[in-house]
Amino acid sequence: MRILVVGGGCGGTIVANNLARRLSGEIRARKAKITMLSASDRHMYQPGLLYVAFGQMMPDELYRDQASLLESCIEFHVDPVEQFMLDQNQVKTKSGKVYSYDILVIATGSRIMPRKIPGLEEGAETCYTEQGAVKMFKALREFQGGKVSIVVGVPHKCPIAPVEITFALHDYFTARGIRDKVQLKYNYPINRIHSIENVAKWAKPEFDRMGVEYETLFNVEEVDVENKIVKSMEGSEDKYDLLISIPEHHGMEVIEKNGLGQDGWIPTDRFQLTMEGHDNVYVLGDTTNLPVSKTGSAAHFEAEVVAENIASIVKIGTPVSEYDGKVYCFIEAGHDRATYAMFNYENPPDLKAANKSMHWFKMSYNKMYWTSVRGLL
C-alpha cells in the first residue's frame, strides 16, 4: 500500500508519524510505504508568531528541520506538488517527478490573503508570517500613543487570535507605561465580539475592564492608507494611527489551480475526512472546507483519525473511526493568565476562568509541540 502525504505542516507530520508507528510491521515487510512531499525543509510552530510580534520569542525558536521530526522509515522529499491527477492516483511535483499512490493525504494548509482588501497589505501590521511578526513588533515598539485598531478577515486561521492579540496589546502598552496614551479599538465581523458565544460572554467584561472599545458587524472592505481610515462593507469607518490585521485566509494556490476547491478549501466529509467523491483521498487541517476552526489543534485531532483509518484500511480493509469535530484551543488572556476552549460537533465549549497555571501550561506546550508533532503526545 503506497501512502502519499502532501504537506509537511502540523497535520501532515502527525499523520505520517502516527501511521509509521501503526504500520511498522507492514513497512518492514515492504507491504506499506509512506512518502511525504513538502514545500519546505523546515517546520514552523506557527502559534509562536504571536510571541514574536510582542518581542517575547525570536523567530529562530519557531523552527526545526522537518526531516528531524519524521520517523526514519518515512521517505521525505522537499519537492512541492504542482499537479494532482486524482483519476490516475498520481501527483506531479515541481521537479517533474510523478508519484503514484493508493491512498493520498492532502494537508497543504492555508495562506494569508491581505491583497484581497485594497490597502490592507500596505496599511496594516499582521503577525501571521515571520516577516510580518517582526515588522509588527518594530511598529509596536516605535508607537508612542494614539489609536490602535484591530480588524479581522473571514475566514481566518486561529479564531482565538483576535482576542489574544487584543489582550497582548493591552499588556504590552501597560508594561511600557503608555497604556493611558493608547486607545484600543476592536472590530469584529459578526454581531458579538467572538464567534464562540461563551468566549464572547467571557471576553466582553475583560475588554470593558481593560478599556478596549469594540464594534461588531465590521467586515473590512477597504483601507485608505493615506488618511488612515479602515472602511467596512457594513458602511462604517474607523480612523486609526496603527492598524493590526488578522487577514482573510485561503487554502494554498496549488489546490485552487488544480480545481480541487474554491479559494483552496477542499470539500471534505466532516466525519470520514475524505475528499468528496474520492474515498482514497483524505484531507485535514486548514485545507478542508469543514465548518471547524482552522487551528493546529483541529489538524492534530483530525490527523489521529486519518492515521487510525488508513492503518485499519491497510490491516483489515476498512476504516474504523470518525472525526467528532474535536478542537482544543488555549486562550492567552493577558496578565500571565490563560484559559481554554474545548468543543466538538455536539458539545459547545464551557469556558473556565483564566488562571496563571493554564498560562504556564501553554508556555510549556510551546516547547512540547515538538513532541506532539512527532506523534508522541
Add this chain to the structure above:
Amino acid sequence: MSETKIIDARNTYCPGPLMELITYMKQADVGDTLELLSTDNGTADDVPEWINKVGHEMVSSEKIDEVWHIKVRKAK
C-alpha cells in the same frame, strides 16, 4: 439564475454559522442564492441583522426538524 448553494453549518461552534455565511458570500456572485443550515437558534436573528446591515437580501427563514434553513441572496 444560478442554483442555490447549501452551506452546512449544523452543529458547529467555531467559526459558527454567520462566519460560514460570510465566507461563502464572498465567494458568490451577485444574484446567487445561498441556503445556510444551522442548529443554532441565534442564527435566525444574527443572519437577518447582518444581511440587512450590509445590504444583501433575505429570501426566507424557517425551522424544519430543529434545523434553521435561511436563504439569502447576494445583492451587491
